[in-house]
Amino acid sequence: MSQVKAEVIKHSVFPSGSELITLEIELHRFILPEFNTHSSNSKNFQSTRAVPILKQLELIAQNGIAYPVEYYKKSKGMSGRELLSQEDVEKCENIIEEMAKFCCDKVKELDKIGLHKQTAGRYIEPYMYTKGVVTATKKAFDWFFNLREDVEAQPEIKALAKCMKTAIEASKPIVRTSANAWHLPYVEEESALSLSDKLKVSVSCCAQVSYRKLDDSLDKARDIVDNKLSGKEGKPHHSPFQHQATSCDLLSIFGANSYKSNFNNFGEEDIIQYRKLIEAGSL
Numbered sequence: 001m002s003q004v005k006a007e008v009i010k011h012s013v014f015p016s017g018s019e020l021i022t023l024e025i026e027l028h029r030f031i032l033p034e035f036n037t038h039s040s041n042s043k044n045f046q047s048t049r050a051v052p053i054l055k056q057l058e059l060i061a062q063n064g065i066a067y068p069v070e071y072y073k074k075s076k077g078m079s080g081r082e083l084l085s086q087e088d089v090e091k092c093e094n095i096i097e098e099m100a101k102f103c104c105d106k107v108k109e110l111d112k113i114g115l116h117k118q119t120a121g122r123y124i125e126p127y128m129y130t131k132g133v134v135t136a137t138k139k140a141f142d143w144f145f146n147l148r149e150d151v152e153a154q155p156e157i158k159a160l161a162k163c164m165k166t167a168i169e170a171s172k173p174i175v176r177t178s179a180n181a182w183h184l185p186y187v188e189e190e191s192a193l194s195l196s197d198k199l200k201v202s203v204s205c206c207a208q209v210s211y212r213k214l215d216d217s218l219d220k221a222r223d224i225v226d227n228k229l230s231g232k233e234g235k236p237h238h239s240p241f242q243h244q245a246t247s248c249d250l251l252s253i254f255g256a257n258s259y260k261s262n263f264n265n266f267g268e269e270d271i272i273q274y275r276k277l278i279e280a281g282s283l
Contacts (some may be wrong), residue, residue, distance in 0.1 A: 019138035042242035
């Protein structure tokens with residue numbers, strides 16, 4: 001059974017009408033490179049390097065092998081046209097199952113030898129599902145759906161696009177009436193935390209998607225953001241800071257293009273990404 005999933009985590013509409021949406025998704029690991037070609041999306045994904053081998057193998061056993069969504073006959077071009085017979089589909093699935101079992105057994109042997117997970121884990125990626133968090137404007141998601149729901153799209157990314165679109169269509173956005181309101185994934189709207197702490201919790205939760213179970217406590221947020229992501233040793237990790245945003249008129253308030261991000265790719269000039277404020281030293 002396919003583990004392709006999508007859930008809206010936060011959906012904001014700013015005073016200008018610009019919409020920003022954060023989704024948590026699960027997809028076939030083998031189409032992650034294809035998904036990552038979309039630069040208007042900010043994303044963080046579960047890291048093969050961060051999860052112990054035995055845990056990865058446990059997840060494959062628990063979630064099932066990431067079988068193809070559809071099975072097409074070989075043909076010219078990038079997309080299949082005619083589906084295989086059910087008999088041939090069963091043959092394909094049996095072979096894929098055999099390959100997955102062989103690779104999982106051999107990776108377990110590599111783990112016993114002591115090979116680091118950053119190398120050993122790569123050899124089971126074709127059989128895994130992976131989890132991630134992605135944030136983009138409504139216009140950017142519409143562009144994504146226009147490409148990835150097309151008949152020529154890879155079936156697995158088409159299935160993901162369908163799940164994402166369904167989740168967004170069912171979502172009721174939060175209307176941000178203030179020009180300085182924030183889009184903060186994983187933070188409760190009624191939270192009494194200060195803005196600084198809300199930002200830390202949101203960043204922390206977006207980072208945790210890549211390597212551990214979600215812990216939305218402030219203590220965990222301070223540990224992750226202050227000690228692991230902020231770059232105390234001159235090596236900041238700013239990708240989890242890309243999912244939070246506020247709304248302002250970039251041109252009238254800040255003037256230049258130094259605050260522009262991928263959230264502004266479709267003409268929505270009022271959205272300012274938290275990462276850009278951090279890197280400019282403005283917050």
